[in-house]
Amino acid sequence: MRVADGGEWIMREDGRRSSHRNSTMKPKGPLRVGILLGAALLLAQVSGFGALSIKSHYSPLNNDRPKRSSTKFIILHTTEGPGKGSLQKVYRRGEAHYLVDIGGNIYRVIHRSRIAYHAGTSMWNNLKNLDRYSIGIEIVGYHDRVLTNAQYKAVRELLRQLQKIYTISDEKVLTHSMVAYGPSNRWHKGPHRGRKRCAMFMGNESVRRKLGLTRKPGYDPDIKAGRLIQADPYLGKVLYGGAGSKVASSSSSRIPSAAGVITKNRSAWDIAKQKYKSNNTVYVFPGGKRLKGNQIRDWTSIPSGTQVIL
Numbered sequence: 001m002r003v004a005d006g007g008e009w010i011m012r013e014d015g016r017r018s019s020h021r022n023s024t025m026k027p028k029g030p031l032r033v034g035i036l037l038g039a040a041l042l043l044a045q046v047s048g049f050g051a052l053s054i055k056s057h058y059s060p061l062n063n064d065r066p067k068r069s070s071t072k073f074i075i076l077h078t079t080e081g082p083g084k085g086s087l088q089k090v091y092r093r094g095e096a097h098y099l100v101d102i103g104g105n106i107y108r109v110i111h112r113s114r115i116a117y118h119a120g121t122s123m124w125n126n127l128k129n130l131d132r133y134s135i136g137i138e139i140v141g142y143h144d145r146v147l148t149n150a151q152y153k154a155v156r157e158l159l160r161q162l163q164k165i166y167t168i169s170d171e172k173v174l175t176h177s178m179v180a181y182g183p184s185n186r187w188h189k190g191p192h193r194g195r196k197r198c199a200m201f202m203g204n205e206s207v208r209r210k211l212g213l214t215r216k217p218g219y220d221p222d223i224k225a226g227r228l229i230q231a232d233p234y235l236g237k238v239l240y241g242g243a244g245s246k247v248a249s250s251s252s253s254r255i256p257s258a259a260g261v262i263t264k265n266r267s268a269w270d271i272a273k274q275k276y277k278s279n280n281t282v283y284v285f286p287g288g289k290r291l292k293g294n295q296i297r298d299w300t301s302i303p304s305g306t307q308v309i310l
Contacts, residue, residue, distance in 0.1 A: 104150030194232025
């Protein structure tokens, strides 16, 4: 289906047509509207797809990105920030194939056949660097908040079409929190799951049903095989109900990072994750002294009561 929008065609991801601009052979007025609506209804009936329009908002990096050799997964993300800034960031860096705003509008940022750098340090079932094998969908929102009805509708249809194109089963529609992992650090002596809580709530079965997904992974294959340790048991419980996890021995890993205050059992890593050393992370000590993450040298000297501001 193609719908005109300001000179640019907005189309479905059914893999059969290519978008283009400013065609010189466009019917005008009521005739054009009638032809477009008729074609849309006919195509929806024939293909079984619902109506879905996608606005091309290609990153300037799109044409430089190599094409994937295979597509095995779809990875869902939450932006952890508001829509306008999130779209600008994803557009500038080419960090996802699609972005879905709170109104259900879908923006195509990197062409679905190309690599978008959205998964970062990632692994699933011993397959690493999942950018090379996956499509990334950024959804404006937060890892612990539900989507809007418009977002559920848009993401559900986008998933259905992409799953059909690439023959991707429901179990291979994953959240970023399922696949992200981190290297050893002072709190965890080996590679570990828990680097991200991104899109965490989309591991919930009731949420997945709203997205048209009837199945999900029952456990983390890399934790079960001993390739990774579970550094965030709370995350593991949300995603899998606690099945198939090996909990890291670190005492700090047993505390969910719900509050932004360091305690005896809540470390800087629990609160800030991989951003604990970032210059964008500020530590406010009980006496009022403030340091950025990249200014701290002795992590054992941080007193309880220190507030962490991300």
